[in-house]
Amino acid sequence: MELTVLGRYGPYPAAGGACSGYLVTAGTTRLLVDCGAGVLSRLAAHLPLEGLTGVILSHLHSDHTSDYFVLRYALEVAQFQGRRREPLPVWAPPEPAEEFGRLGYRNVFTVRPVLEGQAVQVGELTAVPFAGRHSVPAFGWLFTAGGAKLAYSGDTELYPDFPARVQGADLFLCEATYTETQLSQGARNHLAAGQAARAARAAGVKRLLLTHLSPPQDHRVLLQEAQAEFPAAELAAEGKTYSVSA
Numbered sequence: 001m002e003l004t005v006l007g008r009y010g011p012y013p014a015a016g017g018a019c020s021g022y023l024v025t026a027g028t029t030r031l032l033v034d035c036g037a038g039v040l041s042r043l044a045a046h047l048p049l050e051g052l053t054g055v056i057l058s059h060l061h062s063d064h065t066s067d068y069f070v071l072r073y074a075l076e077v078a079q080f081q082g083r084r085r086e087p088l089p090v091w092a093p094p095e096p097a098e099e100f101g102r103l104g105y106r107n108v109f110t111v112r113p114v115l116e117g118q119a120v121q122v123g124e125l126t127a128v129p130f131a132g133r134h135s136v137p138a139f140g141w142l143f144t145a146g147g148a149k150l151a152y153s154g155d156t157e158l159y160p161d162f163p164a165r166v167q168g169a170d171l172f173l174c175e176a177t178y179t180e181t182q183l184s185q186g187a188r189n190h191l192a193a194g195q196a197a198r199a200a201r202a203a204g205v206k207r208l209l210l211t212h213l214s215p216p217q218d219h220r221v222l223l224q225e226a227q228a229e230f231p232a233a234e235l236a237a238e239g240k241t242y243s244v245s246a
């Protein structure tokens with residue numbers, strides 16, 4: 001399995017950067033996880049857009065979905081030109097209902113609601129959602145293929161069994177929006193880098209990538225705070241492909 005980081009910023013992109021978007025591949029399977037601002041042009045550098053196997057949206061906030069509404073045009077054109085016939089499978093939380101209702105578009109997508117713990121098979125990838133704690137319903141995901149295990153936090157604040165949900169991941173892609181100082185000042189709905197790192201340690205993951213980086217933060221502080229708890233922590237790098245193996 002491989003993970004390519006297409007965008008690592010939230011809730012808006014840094015100059016020249018992109019919001020959340022990750023390409024997860026295994027064999028011939030091409031799964032796009034989240035599709036925020038700037039992700040589509042990055043994705044197009046890796047594959048023809050109609051070559052996707054499926055799309056998972058962790059939750060329905062615009063920094064994870066805005067380019068999804070442009071992807072539909074690319075797929076519509078591909079259908080019109082005969083480059084793709086079948087609709088693209090999409091999985092997303094069913095709430096907020098108004099946002100979920102906007103995801104369908106003509107015949108280009110088949111949109112399915114995500115249910116807690118209910119596994120989804122996307123080509124050669126098995127994907128299992130787990131509920132996060134955010135301002136709208138949000139899921140993290142565990143992806144497995146050929147024994148390798150990739151965990152993604154989605155957007156969440158800390159909750160008691162969070163480490164258990166990502167137990168033993170070979171690679172843990174975790175949001176790290178805040179510094180410890182901001183957390184102590186009452187910041188909510190997201191994780192601090194130190195919390196991500198403590199969860200990684202408790203879960204016994206092999207490798208930790210910090211993502212959902214907020215542009216005005218000093219990312220060196222986030223990295224330092226994470227490395228104090230999990231020395232091997234890294235900042236996710238846009239454009240980089242990470243190998244995930246057991």
Ligand SMILES: [Zn+2]
Nearest residue numbers: 010011063155
């Ligand atoms: Zn976000």
